[in-house]
Amino acid sequence: MQATDLMRLEDLEAHRSYSDRKHVLSIQVENRPGVLARIAGLFSRRGFNIDTLAVGPTSDPDISRVTLTLDGAVHPIDQVTKQLHKLVNVIKIRDMEPEGTVARELALFKVSAAVENRAEIVQFAEIFRAKIVDVSRRALIVEVTGSHDKIQAFESMLRPHGLLEMVRTGEVALARGGE
Amino acid sequence: MRAADALFKSLEAEGVEHIFGIPGGANLPTYDALVDANLRHVQARHEQAAGHAAEGYAHASGRVGVAFGTSGPGATNLVTAIADAMMDSVPTVFVTGQVRTDLIGTDGFQEADVVGITMPIVKHSFLVTEPQQIPEYVHDAFHIASTGRPGPVLIDVPQDLARQEIEYSPPTEPIELPGYKPSVEGNLKQIRLAAKAMANSRRPVIYSGGGVILAEASSELRELCAGDNFPVTSTLMGLGAFPANSPQWLGMLGMHGTRAANYAMDEADLIIAIGARFDDRITGKLSEFAPNAKFIHIDVDPAEISKNIPAHIPIVGDAKAILPKLTREYRAIQTDSERLDGWWGRIHAWQKGYPLTYEPGQDGEVKPQFMIETLHKVTGGDAIVSSDVGQHQMWAAQYYGFNEPRRWINSGGLGTMGFGLPAALGAKVARPNEEVVCVTGDGSLIMNVQELATAVTEEIPVKVFLVNNGYMGMVRQWQELFWEGRYSGVDNGSSPDWVKLAEAFGASGLRCEDSADLEEMMRATLDHDGPALLDVRVSPRENCYPMIPAGNAARDMVG
Numbered sequence: 001m002q003a004t005d006l007m008r009l010e011d012l013e014a015h016r017s018y019s020d021r022k023h024v025l026s027i028q029v030e031n032r033p034g035v036l037a038r039i040a041g042l043f044s045r046r047g048f049n050i051d052t053l054a055v056g057p058t059s060d061p062d063i064s065r066v067t068l069t070l071d072g073a074v075h076p077i078d079q080v081t082k083q084l085h086k087l088v089n090v091i092k093i094r095d096m097e098p099e100g101t102v103a104r105e106l107a108l109f110k111v112s113a114a115v116e117n118r119a120e121i122v123q124f125a126e127i128f129r130a131k132i133v134d135v136s137r138r139a140l141i142v143e144v145t146g147s148h149d150k151i152q153a154f155e156s157m158l159r160p161h162g163l164l165e166m167v168r169t170g171e172v173a174l175a176r177g178g179e
Numbered sequence: 180m181r182a183a184d185a186l187f188k189s190l191e192a193e194g195v196e197h198i199f200g201i202p203g204g205a206n207l208p209t210y211d212a213l214v215d216a217n218l219r220h221v222q223a224r225h226e227q228a229a230g231h232a233a234e235g236y237a238h239a240s241g242r243v244g245v246a247f248g249t250s251g252p253g254a255t256n257l258v259t260a261i262a263d264a265m266m267d268s269v270p271t272v273f274v275t276g277q278v279r280t281d282l283i284g285t286d287g288f289q290e291a292d293v294v295g296i297t298m299p300i301v302k303h304s305f306l307v308t309e310p311q312q313i314p315e316y317v318h319d320a321f322h323i324a325s326t327g328r329p330g331p332v333l334i335d336v337p338q339d340l341a342r343q344e345i346e347y348s349p350p351t352e353p354i355e356l357p358g359y360k361p362s363v364e365g366n367l368k369q370i371r372l373a374a375k376a377m378a379n380s381r382r383p384v385i386y387s388g389g390g391v392i393l394a395e396a397s398s399e400l401r402e403l404c405a406g407d408n409f410p411v412t413s414t415l416m417g418l419g420a421f422p423a424n425s426p427q428w429l430g431m432l433g434m435h436g437t438r439a440a441n442y443a444m445d446e447a448d449l450i451i452a453i454g455a456r457f458d459d460r461i462t463g464k465l466s467e468f469a470p471n472a473k474f475i476h477i478d479v480d481p482a483e484i485s486k487n488i489p490a491h492i493p494i495v496g497d498a499k500a501i502l503p504k505l506t507r508e509y510r511a512i513q514t515d516s517e518r519l520d521g522w523w524g525r526i527h528a529w530q531k532g533y534p535l536t537y538e539p540g541q542d543g544e545v546k547p548q549f550m551i552e553t554l555h556k557v558t559g560g561d562a563i564v565s566s567d568v569g570q571h572q573m574w575a576a577q578y579y580g581f582n583e584p585r586r587w588i589n590s591g592g593l594g595t596m597g598f599g600l601p602a603a604l605g606a607k608v609a610r611p612n613e614e615v616v617c618v619t620g621d622g623s624l625i626m627n628v629q630e631l632a633t634a635v636t637e638e639i640p641v642k643v644f645l646v647n648n649g650y651m652g653m654v655r656q657w658q659e660l661f662w663e664g665r666y667s668g669v670d671n672g673s674s675p676d677w678v679k680l681a682e683a684f685g686a687s688g689l690r691c692e693d694s695a696d697l698e699e700m701m702r703a704t705l706d707h708d709g710p711a712l713l714d715v716r717v718s719p720r721e722n723c724y725p726m727i728p729a730g731n732a733a734r735d736m737v738g
Contacts, residue, residue: 030358034306038298045299082482088303088323091358 019072022051022148024096024103024173025081027066028058030089038087039066046083048075052105052170063091067172069148096173103173106145108133109155112162113140121161128154139164182310182340183208185347186274187216189317192349195245197221197236197608199229203249204289206276208341221608221637224629226253228601230260231627234269235605238588239563239615241395243324244269244605249276250338251289255296259595261331262300266592267416268393270329272320277306279339294335302330310343318350327361328480329393361479365496365504373451373475373492374508377409380449382471382522384440385409386432386461389416389591390454390478391498397421397584399502400453406510408519410526412440414455416591419581429526430535433461434727435573438533441733443526447472454478454498457487458592459729467732477501533725535577540718543693547571547646547717550697551578554616554644557701562614563606565589567599567623569653570723571646575618597626603641604634614705617643621674622651631684634710642704643712645677648719656722660737677714687711 029035036055043050051069058065070080081093096103113121121140125132130144144154148171155166180188186209190198199221202210213220223229226248233244248257254275264271278287294306303323305316313336320332377383391400397420404411404427411421412432421428430437432444444450450472455461462468465487476483476490477498484493494501540546551574554562564579565588566572572589581587588606590598603617624645634641655669681688687707691700697715704713724738 033308034294034298037295041298079482079486086302086480086482088356088359 018074018076021072021098022069023072023077024067024069024098024101024171025084026094026096026173026175027068027084027090028063028092029066030091031057031062031064032089035064035087035089036066038089039068039084042083042087046080048080052168054170054172056172067170069171094175096175100176101173102176103147103171104145105148105151105169105171106143107151107155107166107168109142109144109158109163110139110165111142111158112138112164114138117161121158124154124157128157130154180344180347181208181212182313182336182343182345183212184215185345186313186317186336186341187212187218188347188349189314190245191217192314193243193317193321195243198245198247199223199232199236199605200247200274201226201229201249201253202247203253203276205250205278205338206247206253206274206336206341208338209247209274209276209336219608221604221633221639223601224632225627226256227259227597228604228627228630228633230257230271230273231263231595231598231601232605232608232630232633233271233273234260234264234267234598235565235588235602236609237264237269237271237605238602239585239606239613240609241585242270242609243321244271245274246271247274249289250278250293251291253289254293254335255291258297258300259593261297261333263590263593263595263598264331265300265302267389267590268329269331270325271331272317272324273331273333275333275335276341277335277337280308280337281339283337294333297333300331301333302328304333304335306335307337307340310340311345313345314347314350319354319356322354323356323359327359328390362481362495363479363497363500365477365494365501367504369492369494370501370504371508373494374505374512376449376473376475376492377451377509378512378514381518382443382446382448383409383519384429384443384447384450385411386414386444386450386452386455387411387417387420388414388453388455391417391420392454392584394454394479394498395584396454396498396502399499399506403502403506403509406506407514407516408523409451410443410523412436412443414458414461414591415576415589417455418576418587419584422582423580424582429530431576433458434463434729435577435723435725436727437530437535437577438725438736439526439529441727441736442529444469444472445733446525449473449475451475452477452490453502456483462487463727464730464732537721540694543695545691545694545697545715545717547574547648547721548578549694550644550646550715550717551575551618553697553701554618555579557698557705558614558616561586562616563588563610565599565603565606565615565617567617567619568594568596569620569623569651570648570656570721571618571620571623571652573653573723574646596623599623600627600630600641600643601633603643604630604637604639607639607641615641616705617641619643619645620652621645621647621649621671621677625674628680631681631686631710631712635685638709640707640709640711642707642710643681644701644704645712645714646717647674647677647714648717648721649674650719653723659722661728677712681712688714690714690716692716
């Protein structure tokens, strides 16, 4: 056996691709009933964990886009994508490279806001380019969009003030550039 | 015409000649249309059996098997067969009735969300929402079921839609499935790499699986091996793709494979896996599987490649397309023809030292292995053999010796007891001129024994050879070997009188309790002009060896 003929074991392990990073998969699917159930079902059946999931239409009414994130340290990413590819309604899968991708998440935070800390919350909101979308005597609702990390950071700033409720959409993502 | 009539027109357009099924409320329109349809319906007695019969039909013929069931319980009864077809990649189409569209979601009578229930166990499925979808869905379903890695496709047809009038015209446009484009041809660069690795190997083994049979690539496999004397081993699903009587064949590998096959895998420097998926029954302990080998993996399903074992040379595509190219590339390389002599010396030593063998029975005791050998003798070794699941399955796999593909039909992936008899029915319907025998056990047969009624009523003359040891034999073997002999739930106790049972169904029944009578009784059973059962009382405590205990390495074989 000539070693040069074959992939090295390290490459093979890389090929199996437990990466350390979180992956954003952008999946184009046929816009048909049940497609989301097939994708979600595949994940649970194969023991893969979905971190976040967002589904919406694309410019083509026959095609929807599913954006899902998962932890590449836990799941071999090539196995996940190959299994997804086997679904007949899945047209295209893209494992989004972080550098070449614009990814955004939307979050709403309801934070308790008494008179004494209200100004500080508004100030944080300005720094994070968030918007106050509801004001009541005891609480504010703040809307923020941005990367996963930014929203994480914003949440940690608000939390000491008393986070009453929060909701996050999961990431949506597009590749940069003109393709 | 009614959509239900269009359903049959569509099936006929796909070349369907036989279907297996049972009617019920929700598929009454379909069964009404069946009266005028131009195909044979085999009425099973349980939908699970209808599904297995469709599988047996597909296994024996290579064509798509079709099974029908009604909504709710009819559909859920099909689930085991659907899962079985998924695990063994059997090209099948299942058509279920569904309750009326206005009842869907209301917990209507005999309603079950069969599309939802079966989602993890189908290759694809269709819920008909407009009656005019039916011809297109049938067309797509047959394409999906039979191409790429084959598998089961489900079409769920609500009762009211089946009754509506539609314009039927046969689908003429090419199939447009944007997400479904199986790779077939294989990358030539990778094929060249594989040929080179084969030419450079000193201890190669070809590990051929069920995919070779599914791809109809048996002659291409033989051609590849003819160029050089590569040793070949086959999986349970791959038996017959390479002739068992070839000196190059090492026997089956895996949990109950031969020592020669398993030790050869263990010491190989190159393993050429073709249409095989490195199932845990093959690999045993993954980390100690073939520790010295590089792997060439040829498979039409890219998700199988590097799923369990990382492949050094992955080749995605159909074995039938790839093997001739591989043969050509390999032959173009000047190889040292004696380079495998040492390797064969080692293999021959294993073959000589550890042949498949058993203690002969004393005082007329029928050893199950002897029973299979006798079956081989009386059938000339070329019957289509369906089996159930358990010890008898492994003995049949070890001792029958299959020289041709599509002559060995069993449930490998799901391991479904109750598979054997209905699968035999399907095989006999597909190939009525072949001798079709079912090798089964007393634990398995009773799980779908009602299909003797189908055999008699539909005049399908299958022959059932019952390896009767009074136990759930394989489970008893495991409890004996790995659970300190604490037997639990394995004694079949007062099984029925199988001869009377066969006769009650209208079949012929015989019992054999002495090995001296076996051959003659087997011949009488085969010669009977109709379905027949031979109840053979075999040694009750015989175990199936050799064996790699689950989770162990090949070198730790016992028995």
